[in-house]
Amino acid sequence: MSILSTVRRNGARVYIGVQALLITATALVAVAYFIVPRESGVPNWLLLTCFVLSATGLGLLEYLKRTVTDQLKDAVRIEAERTRLTENDLLTGALTRGRFLDELSTSIGTLSKPRRIMLLLVDLDHFKQLNDGFGHQFGDQALAHLVACAKHCFPDCTIGRLGGDEFAILMYGNDLDRCRSRAEKLLSMLQQGRVCEGHQIPLGASIGIAIAPEHASSPKELPLLADLALYESKGAGRGRITVFDPDMLSEKRQRRFMERELRAAIYLNELELHYQPLTDAERNCTALEGLVRWRHPVRGMISPAEFIPVAERSNLIDMVGEWVFRRACLDLDRLSCERISINVSGEQLKRDGLVHMLDRVLQETGMAANRFVLEITETVATAATPEIIARIERLRAMGFHIALDDFGTGHCGFNYIKTLPIDSIKIDRSYIRNLGHDRIAQVFVSALTQIARIQGLTIVAEGIETETEFELARAAGCNRFQGYFLGRPQPAPMVRHKSEHLEPLALSA
Template sequence: MALVVGLVSLLLLLDYFGSLFNPAREAGFAIAGAALIALTVPLVAFFAISVLSLRSQIISLKKKHRLVLQQFEQDALTGVRNRETFLAEAQKALRARAPRNYAALLLVDIDHFKQVNDTHGHPAGDEVLMFCAKQLRLHFSEALVGRLGGDEFGVLVEHTDPITPAYAHELCKQLIDGLRQGVGFGSTRLSVSASIGLALAPSHGKTWSSLFSNADMALYASKKRGRACSTIFEENMMSDVRNERALVRELRAAILLNHLSVAYQPIVNGKGEVVAYEALLRWHHALRGVIPPDVFIPVAERSSMIAEIGYYVLRQVCRDMPKLPPVLVNVNLSANQIASPDLLERMLEILDETGTDPQRIVIEITESASLAADETNARYLKALQNSGFQIALDDFGMGYSEFNQLRALPFDVIKIDKSYIRALGTDVVTDVFVNAVVEIARRSGKLVVAEGIETEDDKLRALAAGCHRFQGYLFGKPVFIEEVGRDRGQVSPLAPQILSKLDAA
């Protein structure tokens, strides 16, 4: 380009000076100059267009490069950093951290995410993930945010001032409050909560591996506390986490090796006749001895083994049926398991394998309050009823919006928690509550079981309140199948359909 311009300029100068000394040559130089200019202008225009086109292509390539780089660095669904990028940038930030700078690592795990996927499908799960990522970006706009995989996110907060536990908990509280808004999916509003584990640098670790490990233990503790909360790492968590992880491995092995046993506790009518048994799981560990259900059942829930335990108990009950008196057997299932779309199919498979009539089984639902918020769960319960199972709401009175369950969920039996039974006659609110439950059951043709009956006085108070069935140590402790029937008193072999009707107490 410069060469062409130089030639044109030289010719113009020669033309000018030549015309001064030889006017006759002026016309020739003018013609040559005009021809050269006519040739040069298109060349210049072509070159300019080529330069502009090349520049446009370079810009386009840069955009594509940035897009590819962005796709490589970001999680495709949520838009936050993916696992590899987050880990790389977080490690780099910690290595570059000045001695007087501080950091906090938050591991955020969405509560009951599997239940959302199982109940509403993966599109609903995707909506929850995107909503969670949006809330993280909103509350931690200056921090490093990434999706670590599945339903877990990571946040690295850096600060020039020390990050106190109170400040860290406040950040987490704001996030948890933001998640409580929930997210709309079709005509349903999905509730969202998260468990958060925190580790602070440098007090809980100066390297990435130690900080991540300690935040993970704190996350584990949050799940153990009941979820929807935040926990900061403490030294004593190391032994707790190691112990629980060992228990998880041993529980999984116990399920595979059939080392768990089922015990049966009688449920009686007003005459003291056995009308049903509740199947209760027991674990006698070879080294640890007897491990109480209130220890290993929460472990099973946190490690996503609770569904397998439910099927394990049902299968064992079906195998024991020929040895049991001809009465009903109550089997406990968690609310999470009820929300699984394949529950009915799997239960019927077990009954078919063992030749068991579903009308012999009463399904006791724990944490039933959490089911009432979703119409899908009510349909699942209704499908179980239509297949012959009966539904019992267990520990009634221990959750929130209890009476809403009676409107929203199909049921056959209400089991009132023992804390209400023991307070009968001593507390006005308890008396009103129990009387209201009994009246609802009477008008709808359902049964009320009083739990935790340990003395004759307990039984008399529950009987006076209108309860139809009774369960507790007064009538027998849980025993294994070999002992069922020994000194159990009279058995009332009721046909399954009769249980759904009130009988004379």
């Protein structure tokens, strides 16, 4: 390390030291100049020495002064950059979540002296579909464009990014009409869209508004109420502006909280995939069905019947669906199983993103599509549009097997089976449990198995809970069986443990 670099790093300390040394040396030379006799010739030498020391010292001091000044400028620049990085979102320029919430806490005042402010939560509609369809670069541009439009429409307000595609605007005062007018202008600007590959892509957003102190005077409570209003906007069809109303509490609040907890559960890996065996007539395991479960840290195991509808209403079903399929891909070889069956929601089938997601996960995990069965319910199939049918055909062309689940619960006639791109039919439990005493159930199952045999379809009897039900379903012509009698859903480690150490399962395609 050079002396010069040491001086640069410690400029302020060296400056003070040199200054003190220069003053001391000059004082000593001056004293000596007056004490030493002039006849000796020494005073002239001391005067020259004093001049040299002064010139050198002053030069060094000037250099150190510039060094210290540069250091101060660097420190100011670094501090400004650090502040920018910690307080402003790099992509959009909006305040970061923490900085915005600090600003909200300051602006809302105290209980004794509350201030009137309006909090707007803005969520970019269909952001995941924008990313999947046009790429993450366009998605980033859309987020930055939203903030640019917000700054134009709310020039005197504070704008922050709370995370992902959710932003917040803090407007001071309580002029709700003015606030709503600005919000409508924002939606109008977004609707004009952005250009992607020569095409103008319109953007949309949903907005929820809460007012302090009318609705809440706490910086923690106000965002929750604005979030409920935002949830109402999404539920009403998106692209809307909703002001919080006390009637939004209770059931909707509970649903919204579950939605937020479910979103966190996906990231925190609280979901689990349990597997239930499907067997042939000799009770050999031919496949496993993956059934998603949510192990909540406080509430324990939450039923899919409770959280799947919430996921479907909030578009979290796409995230849940990807988690389930990725988990199944990772578990497939470890389960020593030829094929895994998973359920696909009707909401997923409405979007092309499902096909892209399945293809992407297959490529990332190295799995083949023909090792998976995608189950769709009869209700979804009967209400399927031509676009959904075409999407199912694309999945089948990729190699996926398609199963029609819960057959007999809807209005799907036998003739309809011929038009559906399916490989197997799962008969609903309500028919299987009545095979021993219900003539209609017997005729229905028998007729279905004969049609399936002609069509080359596999028939699965669901909900087998007793030996008698198993024998009756087998006698009726079913060739695959599933139910508690043959095996309960279990986590993957228990399935592996059972197959490896207790009673090995004979697997077949």
